[in-house]
Amino acid sequence: MKAAAVEIRGVHHGFGDKPVLDDVNLRIGRGQFLALVGPSGCGKSTLLRAIVGTHLPRRGEIRLFPPGADAAGLLVTGPGRDRGIVYQQYALFPFLTALENVAIGLMLDETSIPFRFFRFLRWRALRRRHLEMAVEMLARVKLADALHLYPHEMSGGMRQRVALAQALIMKPEILLMDEPFGALDEATREELQQHLISLRSENLLALDESRTPPHTLIIVTHELNEAIYVGDRVVGLSQHWDWRSEGHQSFPGATVTYDKATPHSSAKTDRNFGAFAMARDEIRRVVFEPQAPPGRNEHVTYWKTRASPETTDEPT
Numbered sequence: 001m002k003a004a005a006v007e008i009r010g011v012h013h014g015f016g017d018k019p020v021l022d023d024v025n026l027r028i029g030r031g032q033f034l035a036l037v038g039p040s041g042c043g044k045s046t047l048l049r050a051i052v053g054t055h056l057p058r059r060g061e062i063r064l065f066p067p068g069a070d071a072a073g074l075l076v077t078g079p080g081r082d083r084g085i086v087y088q089q090y091a092l093f094p095f096l097t098a099l100e101n102v103a104i105g106l107m108l109d110e111t112s113i114p115f116r117f118f119r120f121l122r123w124r125a126l127r128r129r130h131l132e133m134a135v136e137m138l139a140r141v142k143l144a145d146a147l148h149l150y151p152h153e154m155s156g157g158m159r160q161r162v163a164l165a166q167a168l169i170m171k172p173e174i175l176l177m178d179e180p181f182g183a184l185d186e187a188t189r190e191e192l193q194q195h196l197i198s199l200r201s202e203n204l205l206a207l208d209e210s211r212t213p214p215h216t217l218i219i220v221t222h223e224l225n226e227a228i229y230v231g232d233r234v235v236g237l238s239q240h241w242d243w244r245s246e247g248h249q250s251f252p253g254a255t256v257t258y259d260k261a262t263p264h265s266s267a268k269t270d271r272n273f274g275a276f277a278m279a280r281d282e283i284r285r286v287v288f289e290p291q292a293p294p295g296r297n298e299h300v301t302y303w304k305t306r307a308s309p310e311t312t313d314e315p316t
């Protein structure tokens, strides 16, 4: 049985008087690739920021379960190295090369300014190690030839690959991506999706070898094809759920109205496009249409459908 990596429990959020999220509950297994979709403004980025820890929820909590944590897990109270994020707009330092941009996270995390002065030789060795690791990571995202380019000398796709390398080098427990490929042309987008699929293959290999899958991903995307292709689970947040059916007078915010495994989640390579189209239509109807879905949990069945012994990866 795979363990949970994150639990989002009864999360409510809003800005001023404006409610954004209401009663969001999600349990995300280690090694899962979860695609988060929903209409613009429903609170996808807000939920991601709550997990990152920069905007804590008003009510409810988010707990992380790193290997070795006890059953209660760790409450998210702020950002941490265990969570890496890639945004749509490249958050690279303009005055650093690709190599330096990727190495800087490790350098800042593992060395302090006094350390640089008082243990200069040790610092220099560590810095060399960080740069070597950054070279390896950039090769993995196919940027071995671009180590010394500055962001303004790179294409959008290259910058986004640097941003991905920047996040991956920190070996985060959870990788969060907020519309990471939204600004890219289709070919570049597909290439980067392939890169995510290769991370998923690393997970499958780890599971085959009874190791902990190294990557847990939550990716926000407005592209349903991308969500279904990259994710092994799609969660839909919708602001259209009609809370009056649960006795509320006012509208308290968006909640989860869809949560299902993607059609290919159990197959390793097969892509059945007929099943893709069906999933896409269902998500459109249940998450994006202004009419409320028939029941809040009718399409929130991810864990229920995985309860049978041969498919279960339900956290204990």
Ligand SMILES: Nc1ncnc2c1ncn2[C@@H]1O[C@H](COP(=O)(O)OP(=O)(O)OP(=O)(O)O)[C@@H](O)[C@H]1O
Pocket: 015, 020, 038, 039, 040, 041, 042, 043, 044, 045, 046, 047, 222
């Ligand atoms: N810092 C803020 N101050 C006030 N309101 C905010 C703030 N951030 C977000 N909001 C509001 O919260 C709601 C949800 O925003 P959020 O960015 O999470 O939506 P989203 O689902 O990511 O949308 P999109 O798909 O357009 O990126 C929006 O109505 C937005 O106007």
Ligand SMILES: [Mg+2]
Pocket: 044, 045, 046, 178
């Ligand atoms: Mg957003």
